Amino acid sequence: MTQTIDTKTVKHVANLVRLGISEEEAQKFSGQFSSIIDYFNMLNEVDTENVIPASDVANAENVLREDVVKPSMSREEFLKNAPQSERGYVKVPTVLGDE
Amino acid sequence: MDLHTLTIQEASELLKSKKISSVELTQAILQRAHDVDPKVKSYVTITDDLALEQAKQADERIAKGENITPLTGIPFAMKDCISTRGVKTTCSSKILENYVPQYNATVTNKLADAGAVLVGKTNMDEFGMGSSCENSAFFNTHNPWNLDHVPGGSSGGSASAMSASLATFTIGEDTGGSVRMPAGFCNVTGIKPTYGRVSRYGLISLVSSFDCIGPMTRDAYDCATVLEAIAGHDEKDSTTYNSTVPSYTKNINKSVKGMKLGIPKEYFVSGMEAGVESSIQEAIRTYEKLGMEIHEVSLPTTQYGLPVYYLLLFAEASSNLARFDGTRFGLSKSENAKDVIDIYLQTRREGFGDEVKRRIMLGAYALSAGYYDDYYLKAQKVRTLLRRDFETAFSKVDILLAPTCPTTAFKLGEKTSDPLEMYLSDIYVVATNPAGVPAMALPCGFSKDMPVGMQLIGKHLDEQTIFQVGHAYQQVTDWHKQNPPL
Numbered sequence: 232m233t234q235t236i237d238t239k240t241v242k243h244v245a246n247l248v249r250l251g252i253s254e255e256e257a258q259k260f261s262g263q264f265s266s267i268i269d270y271f272n273m274l275n276e277v278d279t280e281n282v283i284p285a286s287d288v289a290n291a292e293n294v295l296r297e298d299v300v301k302p303s304m305s306r307e308e309f310l311k312n313a314p315q316s317e318r319g320y321v322k323v324p325t326v327l328g329d330e
Numbered sequence: 331m332d333l334h335t336l337t338i339q340e341a342s343e344l345l346k347s348k349k350i351s352s353v354e355l356t357q358a359i360l361q362r363a364h365d366v367d368p369k370v371k372s373y374v375t376i377t378d379d380l381a382l383e384q385a386k387q388a389d390e391r392i393a394k395g396e397n398i399t400p401l402t403g404i405p406f407a408m409k410d411c412i413s414t415r416g417v418k419t420t421c422s423s424k425i426l427e428n429y430v431p432q433y434n435a436t437v438t439n440k441l442a443d444a445g446a447v448l449v450g451k452t453n454m455d456e457f458g459m460g461s462s463c464e465n466s467a468f469f470n471t472h473n474p475w476n477l478d479h480v481p482g483g484s485s486g487g488s489a490s491a492m493s494a495s496l497a498t499f500t501i502g503e504d505t506g507g508s509v510r511m512p513a514g515f516c517n518v519t520g521i522k523p524t525y526g527r528v529s530r531y532g533l534i535s536l537v538s539s540f541d542c543i544g545p546m547t548r549d550a551y552d553c554a555t556v557l558e559a560i561a562g563h564d565e566k567d568s569t570t571y572n573s574t575v576p577s578y579t580k581n582i583n584k585s586v587k588g589m590k591l592g593i594p595k596e597y598f599v600s601g602m603e604a605g606v607e608s609s610i611q612e613a614i615r616t617y618e619k620l621g622m623e624i625h626e627v628s629l630p631t632t633q634y635g636l637p638v639y640y641l642l643l644f645a646e647a648s649s650n651l652a653r654f655d656g657t658r659f660g661l662s663k664s665e666n667a668k669d670v671i672d673i674y675l676q677t678r679r680e681g682f683g684d685e686v687k688r689r690i691m692l693g694a695y696a697l698s699a700g701y702y703d704d705y706y707l708k709a710q711k712v713r714t715l716l717r718r719d720f721e722t723a724f725s726k727v728d729i730l731l732a733p734t735c736p737t738t739a740f741k742l743g744e745k746t747s748d749p750l751e752m753y754l755s756d757i758y759v760v761a762t763n764p765a766g767v768p769a770m771a772l773p774c775g776f777s778k779d780m781p782v783g784m785q786l787i788g789k790h791l792d793e794q795t796i797f798q799v800g801h802a803y804q805q806v807t808d809w810h811k812q813n814p815p816l
Contacts, residue, residue, distance in 0.1 A: 251679035284710035314662035
């Protein structure tokens with residue numbers, strides 16, 4: 232079975248992961264994705280009836296601790312890497328529409 | 331005496347007996363790095379001043395005889411995905427090109443506490459996505475054994491730096507073979523510990539349920555020394571094991587006689603380079619001579635390891651890399667941005683390379699409505715079968731031996747045009763990560779003048795047996811002592 236991932240689907244997933252892409256890129260990725268997904272479809276050969284999906288590998292248990300306030304990075308230090316900041320806040324353009 | 335070719339064990343003896351100082355050793359390593367790295371290009375950053383400062387402190391520690399560890403005064407290099415306070419940590423990505431972390435990874439702190447000396451940060455495939463180091467956004471790293479060939483990936487910088495003697499040990503990170511595959515290509519010893527043995531705090535995540543930080547060294551003894559220093563429980567990483575870290579070096583000399591070595595038959599299929607296969611067969615004979623019992627075993631799900639690994643990687647990576655959005659740190663592109671979505675779209679378009687783009691899009695695809703059951707959930711079910719394979723095998727044998735790659739290091743540019751072809755080079759190393767078991771790569775010969783690597787795969791938390799079996803081999807062979815003609 233050959234599964235085609237068309238450019239419309241590529242643009243849809245690009246938007247889901249907030250990635251700007253051009254028409255040419257969508258074309259290129261469409262071809263590559265189709266062959267990769269086609270190869271991965273081999274998993275359909277495996278009988279997984281009654282198999283429980285893995286969720287972790289360390290057999291981890293919940294780790295709980297007291298909720299105690301401890302010193303952490305200062306606001307000034309944190310903002311050193313922020314592209315834009317103002318009055319102690321990270322600054323970004325409009326998040327919610329103003330119409 | 332060439333200081334740059336010393337093992338940790340040798341260097342530590344010389345430091346403790348004050349025959350050399352850490353400043354001398356560090357200067358020798360820095361000199362070597364400045365002479366040779368322009369050819370090999372292992373380093374993204376060389377930290378000359380910081381290294382000499384740390385070396386001076388190590389010398390003071392040794393002079394006072396206080397708190398000396400086997401790593402005190404030893405120069406090392408770290409893969410550039412592990413956070414170092416005040417030192418650029420780029421993941422070899424444009425999106426983090428100028429990112430300077432405000433905090434240290436737990437591994438960075440542990441090595442600093444042990445007195446090790448950071449000489450630089452090493453190149454990698456962008457965010458660990460690749461098998462040749464050619465996906466670095468900055469430059470290609472070369473294989474010290476033949477500069478026209480790749481060093482492997484994604485820890486290609488750490489493997490080549492170790493191989494070319496540009497550090498006394500290096501730290502890599504293995505999500506699906508990223509320590510072992512380049513270790514094999516570059517004639518280096520390197521371990522992917524059990525998932526949860528080493529803290530991931532401060533490691534820039536690729537696949538949170540696979541990622542394992544591990545040392546790359548000249549031999550199994552050094553590897554044991556470094557793992558001992560960086561392993562252990564960390565309250566900042568709830569997936570780390572609470573159990574005590576054993577003294578791996580203490581019992582490393584124990585005889586392997588009578589132990590059971592399993593050979594997984596699925597790893598010996600057609601398509602393996604003849605010189606690789608003969609080197610592996612020779613290693614098996616060496617173990618037979620050392621008195622190990624050789625047993626053929628079956629890991630029937632092996633051929634599905636690659637799709638399981640990649641599907642889960644795509645899915646987890648697409649969520650993990652959501653944090654690179656151009657607002658709180660890293661690259662930010664906001665030209666004429668009318669809203670915050672515009673910043674995301676522009677920043678991620680400019681900041682990520684093609685392989686990263688492919689993987690996060692495929693991840694969103696595998697997780698999206700209508701495909702979740704077919705891809706993500708199916709892969710998690712087959713992952714359960716992969717784990718069972720190892721459990722069944724380890725009910726019969728103590729340890730497994732397999733090649734790290736079907737071929738030796740391929741040429742630069744040979745596989746860059748076909749992403750799937752590149753993924754297939756990981757075929758022998760990916761299955762261990764979804765299963766969580768530890769595995770160590772070590773040199774076992776040469777094929778057409780390029781190094782061949784084998785891996786020893788152990789039970790959960792049984793790094794001890796891996797080191798013991800690896801060390802026994804290195805006592806009777808000298809492949810690991812061969813250095814590239816640079």
